[in-house]
Amino acid sequence: MRRALLVAVLILLFALPALPVPEFWITQLNYIGMFSLVALGLVLLTGIGGLTSFGQAAFVGIGAYATALLTTRYGLSPWLGLVVGLAVTVVVALVLALLTLRMSGHYLPLATICWALSLNFTMANMEFLGKYDGLLGVPALSIFGFSLREGRGIYLLIWAIAVLAALGVRNLLDSRPGRAIRALNGATTMAEAMGVSTFRYKVIIFVVAAMLACISGWLFAHVQRTVNPSPFGLKMGIEYLFMAVVGGVGTVGGAFVGAAVFKVIEDQLKELLPALLGGSGNYEIIVLGIVLVLIIKYAPKGLWPYVASRFPAAPRARSTAERLSAGAKPQPGELLLDVDKVRKEFGGLVAVNDVSFQIRAGEIVGLIGPNGAGKSTTFNLVSGVLSLTRGAVSFRGGRVSGLPSREIARRGMSRTFQHVKMIADMTVLENVTLGSYLRGSSGTARAMLRLDRAEELRLFAEAEVQLERIGMAAQMHELAGNLALGPQRLMEIARALCSDPALLLLDEPAAGLRLKEKQALAEVLRQLKREGMSILLVEHDMEFVMGLTDRIVVMEFGTKLIEGTPDEVQASPAVMAAYLGTEH
Structure with missing residues (x-):
């Protein structure tokens, strides 16, 4: 039903210019389409990627000024202006991304404010860009000799670009890189452990969002037929973010809903409020602020998710494709993991003190110990989530200590987490x-x-x-x-x-499972062992560990207490003292 409704909306949207719709509403829809392109970028950047940006209006300005300069000063084609604008935008976005995207917390939004102000100030003070007066006489677009001077003429181009951009973003989110992008907002540690370069994807969505804003600016220049710095300042950057949040900052449809709500309400309030209040002023800003607060309180995900929930999507059909081919497994008994005197210090605290052990192909090795023994820290040192203070970790004959977790994953090591990610x-x-x-x-x-x-x-x-x-x-x-x-x-x-993976790292996999679930999990792990997989298991459930593992490494206070078979560990007085606080 959702698909049928969407098709009906698109048919109506593209049929509007041929209907007796007032020119005012065609103009409104043109601006909604251009605003939606910028908001789409913010869906990727802020809603999905978790990177708040107040500076997208500056990229709109780059697109607008690039085409305005080339067409008015040099008489070049507006289509060349689009190409040049996108090229300049990509270069600027890459530089800004490399400088700012490693920031976290409130520093990143502050950085976007800084470069937004800087770019806008540059546009307003460059002599060849006309300073604050800008550039006049930007020509109208034309396609195959057909002029798009009038609002109805350029309407189809604006909305064709907007719809194609929406399809592109939707396709991206429903894909291999899209799943990696969706992990950027709060699941970066897990994504890195799965082999994803999270910084690379931050740069990608930053550049894609900037390019969408640039295209919006290019259209804006040829609709307005004049360009000046005013529409590309920080105020408009905040309004673009407002549109995305109101519509649903994590959804493609939210970009269009937010742009429409903002544009229509803003224009109507400009007429209505002065008449009601008996004076002129920017009263619409106050009302829009109140609307934003109410939406954040009562519909924190935005308007579009509320509407979309009434039309649930059909579940994904079962895949009929062949599964992926498996890689070669190590030979039984082959040395797989060699942990050699690893040490981790946090300031003056020694969390792991020269711990060594090995895992051979086909083994299930348990890593146990009381709370605070250093098991999870050791686990994170092996998987690359934490860096070593000293020592070495080798996997399949190659040193992996010092490598990021995504590179270790690439070599055939995969893990779960103590706290589910x-x-x-x-x-x-x-x-x-x-x-x-x-x-x-x-x-x-x-x-x-x-x-x-x-x-x-x-x-x-x-x-x-x-x-x-x-x-x-x-x-x-x-x-x-x-x-x-x-x-x-x-x-x-x-x-x-x-x-x-050749080596599976499981951090307390049985925690929270019922008895039958534990038994089923143990059988799965035994089957994996029969298939030649090695497993390193951190677990508190002693019954689960003793009935599953080949060898056990016991830790206490960051050091290795003992290593042996389950029977040897159970019989050890040192282990009993570590767990019970006294020897028996």
Whole structure:
């Protein structure tokens, strides 16, 4: 039903110029279409990526000034102006991204304010750009000799670009790079452990958002037929962010709803409020501010998600593609992991003190100890989440200590987390498919053009197999955030298995599971062992560990207390003292 409604809206949208619609509303829709392009970029950047930007209006200005300068001063084609504007935008966006995107917290929004003011000030003070007067006489666009001077003429171009941009963003979000982008907002540690370069994707969405703003500016210049710095200042940057938040900053449809609500309400209030209040002034800003506060309070996800929830999307069809081919596994008994005297200091605190152990192919090794023993810290040192103070970690004969977790994942090591890390508003199937990120290759451009479908089907087929393997096939289309803790942990294991690892690192996988779920999990792990996979297991459930592992490493106060078989560990007086506080 959602698809049918969308098709009907698009048909009506593109039929409007041929209908007896007043010119005023055609003009309004033209501005809504241009504003929507900027808001679409903010959906990617802020709503999905979690990177708040107040500076998108500056990129609108780059697109507008580039085409205005080339067409008015040099008599060049407006279409060349678009190409040049996009090229300049990409260069500027890359420089700004490299300078600012490593910032976190409130520093990044402050940085976007700074460069937005700087770019706007530059536009307003350059002699060849006309300073504050700007550039006049920008020519109208034309296509194949057909002039787009009138509002109805350029309407179809604006909305064709806006709809294509929306399809591109939607396609991107429903793809391998899209799942990585959706992990940027609060799940970067997990994404890096799955092999994702999160900084690279931050740069990508920053550049894509800037390019969408540039295209909006190019259209704006040829609609207005004049360009000056006023529409590209910080005030407009804040308003673009307002549009995205009102419509639904995490949704493609929200960009259009927000732009429409903002434009229509703002224009109507400019007429209505002075008449009601008996004086002129920018009263609409006050009302818009109140509207924003009310929406944040009562519809924090924006207007579009509220509407879309009334028309639920159909679940994804079962993939009929072949699953991904598995890589070569190490030979049984081959030395797989060598942890050599690893040490981690946090200031003056020694959390892990010269711990050493090895794992050979086909083994399940347990890492146990009382709370605070240093198990999870050791686990994070092995997987690259934490850096070593000294010591070395080697995997399959190559040193991996000092490498980021994404590079360690690329070498065949995959992990789960002590505290479940997932993307709550994605389905279980999509979360698990993120685990196969390194087994795909499609990039951003292919995703936006929908050229990655064959690979996507194989990635989803792999995820479905792994979910069936752990007994979660019936829950694959549920939102991950709706699951109880036990199923969430199972989902993490399925995600880790999707990467086809040689070594599986499980951080307390049985925590929160019921008895039958633990028994099923233990059988899955035994089956993986029979298939040649090695497992490093951190766990508090002694019964689970003793009945599953080949060897156990016991830690206490950051040091290795003992290493041996389950029977040897159970019989050790030192272990009993560590757990019970006294020897027996």
